[in-house]
Amino acid sequence: xxxxxxxxxxxxxxxxxxxxxxxxxxxxxxxxxxxxxxxxxxxxxxxxxxxxxxxxxxxxxxxxxxxxxxxxxxxxxxxxxxxxx
Amino acid sequence: xxxxxxxxxxxxxxxxxxxxxxxxxxxxxxxxxxxxxxxxxxxxxxxxxxxxxxxxxxxxxxxxxxxxxxxxxxxxxxxxxxxxxxxxxxxxxxxxxxxxxxxxxxxxxxxxxxxxxxxxxxxxxxxxxxxxxxxxxxxxxxxxxxxxxxxxxxxxxxxxxxxxxxxxxxxxxxxxxxxxxxxxxxxxxxxxxxxxxxxxxxxxxxxxxxxxxxxxxxxxxxxxxxxxxxxxxxxxxxxxxxxxxxxxxxxxxxxxxxxxxxxxxxxxxxxxxxxxxxxxxxxxxxxxxxxxxxxxxxxxxxxxxxxxxxxxxxxxxxxxxxxxxxxxxxxxxxxxxxxxxxxxxxxxxxxxxxxxxxxxxxxxxxxxxxxxxxx
Numbered sequence: 001x002x003x004x005x006x007x008x009x010x011x012x013x014x015x016x017x018x019x020x021x022x023x024x025x026x027x028x029x030x031x032x033x034x035x036x037x038x039x040x041x042x043x044x045x046x047x048x049x050x051x052x053x054x055x056x057x058x059x060x061x062x063x064x065x066x067x068x069x070x071x072x073x074x075x076x077x078x079x080x081x082x083x084x085x
Numbered sequence: 086x087x088x089x090x091x092x093x094x095x096x097x098x099x100x101x102x103x104x105x106x107x108x109x110x111x112x113x114x115x116x117x118x119x120x121x122x123x124x125x126x127x128x129x130x131x132x133x134x135x136x137x138x139x140x141x142x143x144x145x146x147x148x149x150x151x152x153x154x155x156x157x158x159x160x161x162x163x164x165x166x167x168x169x170x171x172x173x174x175x176x177x178x179x180x181x182x183x184x185x186x187x188x189x190x191x192x193x194x195x196x197x198x199x200x201x202x203x204x205x206x207x208x209x210x211x212x213x214x215x216x217x218x219x220x221x222x223x224x225x226x227x228x229x230x231x232x233x234x235x236x237x238x239x240x241x242x243x244x245x246x247x248x249x250x251x252x253x254x255x256x257x258x259x260x261x262x263x264x265x266x267x268x269x270x271x272x273x274x275x276x277x278x279x280x281x282x283x284x285x286x287x288x289x290x291x292x293x294x295x296x297x298x299x300x301x302x303x304x305x306x307x308x309x310x311x312x313x314x315x316x317x318x319x320x321x322x323x324x325x326x327x328x329x330x331x332x333x334x335x336x337x338x339x340x341x342x343x344x345x346x347x348x349x350x351x352x353x354x355x356x357x358x359x360x361x362x363x364x365x366x367x368x369x370x371x372x373x374x375x376x377x378x379x380x381x382x383x384x385x386x387x388x389x390x391x392x393x394x395x396x397x398x399x400x401x402x403x404x405x406x407x408x409x410x411x412x413x414x415x416x417x418x419x420x421x422x423x424x425x426x427x428x429x430x431x432x433x434x435x436x437x438x439x440x441x442x443x444x445x446x447x448x449x450x451x452x453x454x455x456x457x458x459x460x
Contacts, residue, residue, distance in 0.1 A: 063307070063309065
């Protein structure tokens with residue numbers, strides 16, 4: 001990996017390593033809650049391979065995208081509804 | 086000193102109908118035991134949509150659903166968060182001019198039954214439900230209809246029953262209905278009254294009961310709050326659901342309190358085969374996306390099947406089963422058991438007590454099936 005890129009997390013700029021998945025990027029940034037379950041519990045990546053759907057975030061306005069399956073690109077806007085930034 | 090003997094009643098089945106019957110009988114002073122072969126709500130109660138709906142496919146059905154909706158409104162304050170009650174109303178959607186005239190007939194039928202409705206034109210419909218496809222000609226809105234989570238409502242009904250000393254025994258299989266009692270494995274229980282509320286499974290206890298399992302599929306999406314605001318049903322639903330063809334699908338979507346969209350519906354007569362039928366599921370989802378194209382952008386996270394207890398004349402069996410002393414039936418509600426559970430229970434409790442019923446119960450007598458056979 002070489003270099004860094006900038007994405008937008010919940011409206012705030014975040015500098016991350018290029019070439020990482022969104023899940024890795026958010027975990028590296030100490031995001032603990034990617035989303036909330038219907039009962040309000042925090043959720044974060046579990047399987048890391050697209051099966052468990054626990055890491056869903058909103059990417060460029062599209063809800064329920066799996067963070068572990070998307071390689072971060074410069075300028076991506078990520079929201080973690082109900083989660084911490 | 087005189088001792089008042091409380092008579093014993095057994096309810097077989099702890100689905101929503103059995104729970105409602107148990108609550109009604111316990112309130113009447115019966116000492117109620119509920120026997121459930123699995124756990125409460127494990128059968129058809131947990132696999133349906135939970136649409137509380139006035140249904141007008143026959144005068145008897147309309148009278149029963151309307152009566153039951155009144156009872157639901159009375160019960161509403163006792164329902165807690167588990168029931169997820171949402172007074173979202175129903176939209177019956179018309180695709181063309183001929184269906185629009187059918188909507189007006191439907192409006193008149195409801196009005197005669199005292200049910201307020203309003204006709205939405207093309208623009209009003211589009212404003213009410215922006216995710217419906219353009220070009221639909223109108224809809225009938227029934228504001229009094231609502232949606233709930235049936236297993237949650239069943240828990241409340243069981244609480245009511247237990248507050249009046251009813252006892253729920255789960256994982257207990259009834260082997261035989263005997264005169265004034267039931268036979269379990271190695272145990273006989275005597276009771277003055279035995280109510281069979283075992284839904285699709287009732288014919289296993291009363292042979293010859295005209296109930297068949299009519300399979301349906303449902304699918305639920307990820308959360309998409311606000312995607313739809315009413316239970317939306319195509320007007321053609323009645324043709325699909327209430328004519329006994331071998332298989333059919335219809336557009337029927339429901340907003341859940343989580344923001345998820347519950348998508349139905351299908352009907353098949355395939356015995357007890359619970360496997361997902363991909364062809365039916367595909368047709369059902371195509372029908373849904375035809376009416377709401379945006380559904381295609383949502384993810385279905387789960388789909389499942391269930392068995393509605395269907396009768397030949399589309400009416401439930403509520404009343405005495407004369408061949409067996411003490412036996413009463415409350416079963417065969419097909420897709421309306423959630424709506425009509427409370428009216429079923431009240432009718433049955435009134436019949437058992439020898440009281441006058443609020444609506445004519447003759448059309449629901451289980452004996453009509455026998456009469457038809459022997460006529």
